[in-house]
Amino acid sequence: xxxxxxxxxxxxxxxxxxxxxxxxxxxxxxxxxxxxxxxxxxxxxxxxxxxxxxxxxxxxxxxxxxxxxxxxxxxxxxxxxxxxxxxxxxxxxxxxxxxxxxxxxxxxxxxxxxxxxxxxxxxxxxxxxxxxxxxxxxxxxxxxxxxxxxxxxxxxxxxxxxxxxxxxxxxxxxxxxxxxxxxxxxxxxxxxxxxxxxxxxxxxxxxxxxxxxxxxxxxxxxxxxxxxxxxxxxxxxxxxxxxxxxxxxxxxxxxxxxxxxxxxxxxxxxxxxxxxxxxxxxxxxxxxxxxxxxxxxxxxxxxxxxxxxxxxxxxxxxxxxxxxxxxxxxxxxxxxxxxxxxxxxxxxxxxxxxxxxxxxxxxxxxxxxxxxxxxxxxxxxxxxxxxxxxxxxxxxxxxxxxxxxxxxxxxxxxxxxxxxxxxxxxxxxxxxxxxxxxxxxxxxxxxxxxxxxxxx
Amino acid sequence: xxxxxxxxxxxxxxxxxxxxxxxxxxxxxxxxxxxxxxxxxxxxxxxxxxxxxxxxxxxxxxxxxxxxxxxxxxxxxxxxxxxxxxxxxxxxxxxxxxxxxxxxxxxxxxxxxxxxxxxxxxxxxxxxxxxxxxxxxxxxxxxxxxxxxxxxxxxxxxxxxxxxxxxxxxxxxxxxxxxxxxxxxxxxxxxxxxxxxxxxxxxxxxxxxxxxxxxxxxxxxxxxxxxxxxxxxxxxxxxxxxxxxxxxxxxxxxxxxxxxxxxxxxxxxxxxxxxxxxxxxxxxxxxxxxxxxxxxxxxxxxxxxxxxxxxxxxxxxxxxxxxxxxxxxxxxxxxxxxxxxxxxxxxxxxxxxxxxxxxxxxxxxxxxxxxxxxxxxxxxxxxxxxxxxxxxxxxxxxxxxxxxxxxxxxxxxxxxxxxxxxxxxxxxxxxxxxxxxxxxxxxxxxxxxxxxxxxxxxxxxxxxxxxxxxxxxxxxxxxxxxxxxxxxxxxxxxxxxxxxxxxxxxxxxxxxxxxxxxxxxxxxxx
Numbered sequence: 001x002x003x004x005x006x007x008x009x010x011x012x013x014x015x016x017x018x019x020x021x022x023x024x025x026x027x028x029x030x031x032x033x034x035x036x037x038x039x040x041x042x043x044x045x046x047x048x049x050x051x052x053x054x055x056x057x058x059x060x061x062x063x064x065x066x067x068x069x070x071x072x073x074x075x076x077x078x079x080x081x082x083x084x085x086x087x088x089x090x091x092x093x094x095x096x097x098x099x100x101x102x103x104x105x106x107x108x109x110x111x112x113x114x115x116x117x118x119x120x121x122x123x124x125x126x127x128x129x130x131x132x133x134x135x136x137x138x139x140x141x142x143x144x145x146x147x148x149x150x151x152x153x154x155x156x157x158x159x160x161x162x163x164x165x166x167x168x169x170x171x172x173x174x175x176x177x178x179x180x181x182x183x184x185x186x187x188x189x190x191x192x193x194x195x196x197x198x199x200x201x202x203x204x205x206x207x208x209x210x211x212x213x214x215x216x217x218x219x220x221x222x223x224x225x226x227x228x229x230x231x232x233x234x235x236x237x238x239x240x241x242x243x244x245x246x247x248x249x250x251x252x253x254x255x256x257x258x259x260x261x262x263x264x265x266x267x268x269x270x271x272x273x274x275x276x277x278x279x280x281x282x283x284x285x286x287x288x289x290x291x292x293x294x295x296x297x298x299x300x301x302x303x304x305x306x307x308x309x310x311x312x313x314x315x316x317x318x319x320x321x322x323x324x325x326x327x328x329x330x331x332x333x334x335x336x337x338x339x340x341x342x343x344x345x346x347x348x349x350x351x352x353x354x355x356x357x358x359x360x361x362x363x364x365x366x367x368x369x370x371x372x373x374x375x376x377x378x379x380x381x382x383x384x385x386x387x388x389x390x391x392x393x394x395x396x397x398x399x400x401x402x403x404x405x406x407x408x409x410x411x412x413x414x415x416x417x418x419x420x421x422x423x424x425x426x427x428x429x430x431x432x433x434x435x436x437x438x439x440x441x442x443x444x445x446x447x448x449x450x451x452x453x454x455x456x
Numbered sequence: 457x458x459x460x461x462x463x464x465x466x467x468x469x470x471x472x473x474x475x476x477x478x479x480x481x482x483x484x485x486x487x488x489x490x491x492x493x494x495x496x497x498x499x500x501x502x503x504x505x506x507x508x509x510x511x512x513x514x515x516x517x518x519x520x521x522x523x524x525x526x527x528x529x530x531x532x533x534x535x536x537x538x539x540x541x542x543x544x545x546x547x548x549x550x551x552x553x554x555x556x557x558x559x560x561x562x563x564x565x566x567x568x569x570x571x572x573x574x575x576x577x578x579x580x581x582x583x584x585x586x587x588x589x590x591x592x593x594x595x596x597x598x599x600x601x602x603x604x605x606x607x608x609x610x611x612x613x614x615x616x617x618x619x620x621x622x623x624x625x626x627x628x629x630x631x632x633x634x635x636x637x638x639x640x641x642x643x644x645x646x647x648x649x650x651x652x653x654x655x656x657x658x659x660x661x662x663x664x665x666x667x668x669x670x671x672x673x674x675x676x677x678x679x680x681x682x683x684x685x686x687x688x689x690x691x692x693x694x695x696x697x698x699x700x701x702x703x704x705x706x707x708x709x710x711x712x713x714x715x716x717x718x719x720x721x722x723x724x725x726x727x728x729x730x731x732x733x734x735x736x737x738x739x740x741x742x743x744x745x746x747x748x749x750x751x752x753x754x755x756x757x758x759x760x761x762x763x764x765x766x767x768x769x770x771x772x773x774x775x776x777x778x779x780x781x782x783x784x785x786x787x788x789x790x791x792x793x794x795x796x797x798x799x800x801x802x803x804x805x806x807x808x809x810x811x812x813x814x815x816x817x818x819x820x821x822x823x824x825x826x827x828x829x830x831x832x833x834x835x836x837x838x839x840x841x842x843x844x845x846x847x848x849x850x851x852x853x854x855x856x857x858x859x860x861x862x863x864x865x866x867x868x869x870x871x872x873x874x875x876x877x878x879x880x881x882x883x884x885x886x887x888x889x890x891x892x893x894x895x896x897x898x899x900x901x902x903x904x905x906x907x908x909x910x911x912x913x914x915x916x917x918x919x920x921x922x923x924x925x926x927x928x929x930x931x932x933x934x935x936x937x938x939x940x941x942x943x944x945x946x947x948x949x950x951x952x953x954x955x956x957x958x959x960x961x962x963x964x965x966x967x968x969x970x971x972x973x974x975x976x977x978x979x980x981x982x
Contacts, residue, residue, distance in 0.1 A: 040558055044798040046551070046679040047538045047560060049712050079794055081841075085814050090797025147814060149802065277841035279794055279850070282683035284713055303717075 004207045006237040007214055008173050009165030013158050014190040015198040016059045022133055022157035023050035030196050034150040042155040044088035049283045056157035059189035060131050061310050063159055064101030066183050066317055067126045071307050073289050075100045077281040082274055085149050086136035096278050099130035108179040119334055124176050125164040134158050170230030177201055178226055182318040194224050201229055205236045216250040220264050223257050232257040236264050329360035338368055344382035348389050355393030358400040370413060386419030395424040408433040468525050471517060478528030482510035482572050485530040489641045491964050495597045497635035499535045500543050501575040509572045525700055527570030532636040532645040535576035536583050538677040539563055546679055547591025548581045550799050550806050550825030560677020561709050562646060562688050569704050574642050577632030581827050583648055583681045585895050586656055586902035588631025590829050596631040598624045598661055598884050599639040600928050604961040609927035624884035627660035629653040630689060634661035637691045640965050644701050647689035650681045651784055652906025654689025655918040659879035662920040662929030666690040666698045669939045670913035671716045674709030682791040685910040695949040699725050702941060723942045728950040732766035737872035741777035744904050748882040750924055755878050758932055761954055772872060774863040779856050780908045781900050786840050786853035793837025829895045861912040868937050874947045875935040878905055883924040915941050917948050920957040
């Protein structure tokens with residue numbers, strides 16, 4: 001059988017972290033009472049007009065720069081029309097003709113064969129980033145034959161990041177999205193918490209034989225966890241391969257991921273191809289951005305965005321942070337990945353290093369093997385750790401000063417997890433875990449043991 | 457003071473001096489509205505709130521602190537502007553009973569200046585039409601139908617015919633506003649202008665109708681027809697009043713991203729005496745097919761008027777004029793299809809009882825809520841926006857629009873200050889004749905002289921010029937440079953003074969006018 005080449009592209013919708021929505025002043029907030037964050041414009045009351053939110057544009061520019069994109073100094077807004085209960089105006093305002101950023105790239109790393117020690121770096125091209133409105137939410141109540149519509153989310157700013165089909169499997173897709181998530185969180189342009197719907201992924205999947213043109217692709221929509229993303233993509237690749245090997249064809253359709261059964265299923269509502277009847281948004285002039293060169297002298301700085309100014313103030317991206325950790329602390333690259341992958345762990349590590357004499361290369365073991373595994377076992381976040389960096393540093397200092405053995409240290413740690421407020425020293429004293437350094441004392445104990453043996 | 461009053465030294469002065477109170481003025485207007493109900497100019501009369509506003513105005517005058525020249529002045533607003541607490545229907549079943557929670561910016565500005573909002577005026581449904589005949593509340597009747605001037609010239613009818621059957625239309629779509637101003641029930645009214653909807657009824661009703669430059673006045677709260685062409689329009693009885701209204705309405709609105717950023721300084725119009733430095737352009741293409749010989753002659757006479765007064769009058773060419781109808785049709789219907797998509801019965805407005813599915817509810821709501829004119833334009837517009845048609849129609853039309861706009865740029869660059877054209881092809885048609893043709897045909901015919909200004913975003917104004925042979929008003933149009941309203945209105949004012957358009961002689965007004973019936977040259981408030 002000829003080999004199959006799977007091709008995976010992604011469309012990622014990231015909710016912009018801002019106080020108000022993309023085109024109106026109503027608040028952005030998760031889990032507020034239904035329809036409590038809806039302005040006249042969000043409800044599409046006739047006569048209302050969109051007004052662009054500056055913060056949202058800045059977020060998109062930051063993200064574009066972080067992803068090595070060209071920022072379009074002139075971008076345009078368009079209307080994308082379709083009828084749906086969660087789309088009050090009957091159209092979404094998006095950027096179809098000329099988006100705000102294009103032609104970027106994202107580097108991410110993968111472990112080969114699940115070995116952290118063998119990491120490989122891959123790149124995915126970023127086709128574009130566009131600003132657009134989020135829709136509201138509709139909940140189908142089948143028992144009462146009604147649809148409940150909540151417009152709190154309608155009009156929230158989104159950055160749609162389009163990744164070219166440079167990936168080949170679920171693992172790559174997941175790693176790319178994870179890295180994007182870390183970048184967005186580092187920038188602050190999106191909180192990117194998938195569980196809260198702040199980051200949603202649509203995967204485009206197809207398979208073909210080498211040398212042949214790309215196969216028909218399907219779109220798996222609204223995947224809301226990284227784990228599910230990998231599963232959904234891999235399932236879909238398998239499904240397509242099986243279908244084609246059995247002589248079937250792939251339909252260019254939209255599918256959803258059924259997390260319960262671990263499979264993809266066709267989506268009911270999206271039958272047939274939609275013609276979105278794109279039209280320029282007449283109420284928004286072209287979005288003009290400046291850089292230091294093109295900025296007119298007498299412009300009111302409140303009214304304009306300077307790309308260079310934003311570039312100068314970008315925070316360290318995850319890749320840079322990792323490099324710095326490796327350089328500064330002498331830890332391995334794969335260590336730095338794990339540190340950044342867990343929210344707050346890098347800061348915890350650095351805090352412990354500051355408070356102890358133990359070398360970072362040794363501290364890292366305690367962080368990654370002991371602390372992290374405990375947290376994972378108990379589904380705790382770093383923030384929720386009963387053992388603070390202070391306590392752990394304290395413990396490691398005892399170890400470093402050779403006052404206890406490393407076995408004893410692990411014992412103390414078990415005690416510390418209970419969170420009873422005792423210090424490591426107190427626990428050591430309680431359980432008599434002190435290392436004996438006094439030669440004479442040691443000789444006496446050994447002699448006692450030998451004597452004991454002789455007596456028997 | 458009389459309802460017909462108004463030179464700057466009159467109604468506003470009268471209010472200031474206490475010769476008439478805002479409450480009296482308001483009550484008289486309300487009474488006149490009642491006795492002219494047969495005109496069907498108003499959809500909603502906001503009697504209670506108007507009287508309250510009048511009382512508040514009166515308090516301010518008593519304290520010697522009026523808000524300005526508009527304080528206490530009764531005005532009317534076309535029913536496609538949002539008015540908080542007062543029904544806004546767009547003359548459509550879709551919005552019958554709809555009470556908006558906010559005021560359009562222009563409405564708010566008028567209220568902030570102390571104006572008294574009498575009510576909402578009638579229009580073609582969603583402003584689609586050129587007759588004000590296609591709204592759900594019925595057609596608006598042109599007050600001139602009942603004027604002495606028209607009746608005198610009417611061919612005597614046989615006894616069996618209803619005397620009322622030969623009433624003439626107001627033109628549209630801001631017919632209610634034009635009729636309200638024309639019949640003295642208010643001193644000024646807001647209309648809207650997308651293809652001529654303020655200037656056309658202004659011409660037929662013998663009032664001043666100003667279409668400002670696109671972007672000068674906020675559209676926030678104006679329920680849109682074509683976002684890229686709509687402007688709020690101003691209807692008054694004289695050019696000076698239009699300048700006053702303009703002064704209170706123009707300027708940047710942060711809620712409308714298509715308004716200009718620059719500050720706007722209200723101006724007073726100079727009394728032009730010397731027109732020798734003026735260059736008037738006469739676009740030859742505006743001698744359009746169907747233009748009545750009467751209006752052609754009037755246009756010519758007007759040109760001579762300027763020439764004889766020393767102005768430079770030149771023939772110019774706007775070669776792409778003949779493509780404007782088709783271009784307008786494509787762009788207008790495309791935007792209509794888009795703008796009407798929000799009317800689905802879910803959040804506000806009419807909702808059908810059909811509940812089988814969301815789609816069926818939408819479809820039934822829209823079929824029940826929109827008349828066939830609106831539905832027809834939606835269908836056309838969606839057709840032009842289809843992926844396979846977009847380049848051929850929409851993009852092409854945008855390019856043609858650019859050509860039309862450039863025609864004007866070239867002409868103004870050549871040294872012409874203002875263009876002089878007819879506003880309509882003929883005087884107002886009798887209703888029975890008008891409805892022989894469908895809305896689309898009529899709109900296409902009637903918009904030809906006015907819509908190019910909307911395509912180019914230019915300011916234009918109708919100035920009532922003379923009465924036709926049938927005793928009905930005929931107006932002429934001036935088109936000016938972008939944001940040069942001062943120059944445009946100055947020229948218009950000079951012309952207005954020259955032509956001395958007669959005052960309408962209406963029985964109803966005479967009866968209500970307890971003041972001295974003065975033969976005013978024009979009737980204004982400022």
